[in-house]
Amino acid sequence: MRDRFRDLEGPLAIRNKDVVLMATVSSFEGLAHPTRSELRQFAELFMPLFQASSDEARRQAVAALSQSKNIPPAVALFIGSQPIAIAAPFLTASQAIDDDILIIIARSQGTAHARAIVSRDSLSPKVIDALVALRHAEPRQTATAAVAEEPAEALALPPTAASMEAADFVERLASEEAMRERIKGLARHLGRNDGNRLGLRTLSDIQEALLVRFARAREAESFATALADALSASRWLAERIMLDLSGQQLATTLTSLGMGFLDAVFVLERLYPHLAEPQHNVTRAWMVLDGLDPEECHQRVEAWRRADSYTYKPEDQARAEQAAASASSAVRQVPPARDIRIVGRR
Numbered sequence: 390m391r392d393r394f395r396d397l398e399g400p401l402a403i404r405n406k407d408v409v410l411m412a413t414v415s416s417f418e419g420l421a422h423p424t425r426s427e428l429r430q431f432a433e434l435f436m437p438l439f440q441a442s443s444d445e446a447r448r449q450a451v452a453a454l455s456q457s458k459n460i461p462p463a464v465a466l467f468i469g470s471q472p473i474a475i476a477a478p479f480l481t482a483s484q485a486i487d488d489d490i491l492i493i494i495a496r497s498q499g500t501a502h503a504r505a506i507v508s509r510d511s512l513s514p515k516v517i518d519a520l521v522a523l524r525h526a527e528p529r530q531t532a533t534a535a536v537a538e539e540p541a542e543a544l545a546l547p548p549t550a551a552s553m554e555a556a557d558f559v560e561r562l563a564s565e566e567a568m569r570e571r572i573k574g575l576a577r578h579l580g581r582n583d584g585n586r587l588g589l590r591t592l593s594d595i596q597e598a599l600l601v602r603f604a605r606a607r608e609a610e611s612f613a614t615a616l617a618d619a620l621s622a623s624r625w626l627a628e629r630i631m632l633d634l635s636g637q638q639l640a641t642t643l644t645s646l647g648m649g650f651l652d653a654v655f656v657l658e659r660l661y662p663h664l665a666e667p668q669h670n671v672t673r674a675w676m677v678l679d680g681l682d683p684e685e686c687h688q689r690v691e692a693w694r695r696a697d698s699y700t701y702k703p704e705d706q707a708r709a710e711q712a713a714a715s716a717s718s719a720v721r722q723v724p725p726a727r728d729i730r731i732v733g734r735r
Contacts, residue, residue, distance in 0.1 A: 407446035460485035
């Protein structure tokens with residue numbers, strides 16, 4: 390108890406940030422199935438708070454997150470790249486780190502982090518192969534450094550061995566470049582604001598409610614009509630999107646139109662029952678939507694709409710043009726007013 394009172398003597402700003410960090414982690418732990426928006430918000434709050442907090446608060450936060458099943462990839466990479474004294478519980482126990490992030494951490498952080506990853510209860514063959522490759526790479530690098538110190542005549546190698554070393558070097562450079570690109574991609578994903586839909590075609594509340602209602606009742610005809618209205622496109626395009634039984638095209642369309650993630654999952658599961666099957670603790674519909682990039686969805690749907698406007702002519706527009714043409718011909722057949730007056734006098 391005395392030690393706890395001693396803790397209160399610390400700087401007020403640090404203690405406040407420690408409290409906010411733990412409160413943020415506790416609130417995140419209370420979310421059973423966080424949405425992508427909630428995951429992004431947590432990542433944006435967690436990282437600066439973590440960096441500004443004390444070491445003890447960092448250890449407590451990492452220990453708590455080690456038991457969570459849903460961690461944003463950027464946060465998992467951030468925690469796994471911390472000093473091993475902080476990152477060890479997370480690397481050894483967390484089930485929320487995917488294989489690619491484990492491999493990135495093992496390659497970029499050194500032996501201590503790799504040993505923590507090795508001590509996990511289960512490892513996929515992909516991670517095991519990467520760890521084995523790292524283990525073999527260390528003696529090779531040491532041997533290369535030792536050879537560099539020998540006399541020049543001792544460096545004469547057969548051409549085949551030299552070519553093999555060059556190939557290994559090129560492969561290692563390619564692997565490092567791929568790792569850098571993945572880290573950049575994670576950073577772009579973290580900084581992207583999916584809520585900013587200025588200038589984009591967006592569902593109104595009524596349109597979204599109608600789509601959900603028709604999907605719940607599995608009224609495909611009415612759903613196609615509402616979807617065509619939301620796209621400002623022909624019914625043919627809406628039906629063509631719905632005919633993709635994989636659900637990929639409809640998922641792309643709903644993402645482009647800004648439908649809520651959970652509502653989109655519900656719509657896909659109702660219209661395509663096979664997407665309601667569980668997969669990795671979530672449904673297949675969830676996996677399909679979670680793997681989509683909103684910007685690519687916007688571009689693809691706009692391309693569909695342009696092609697639809699080029700190839701399809703709505704019947705209403707054709708009837709309107711025909712009515713306008715007939716009206717103009719009727720106007721041309723009416724005699725001038727002067728002639729009408731003359732006929733009236735006679």
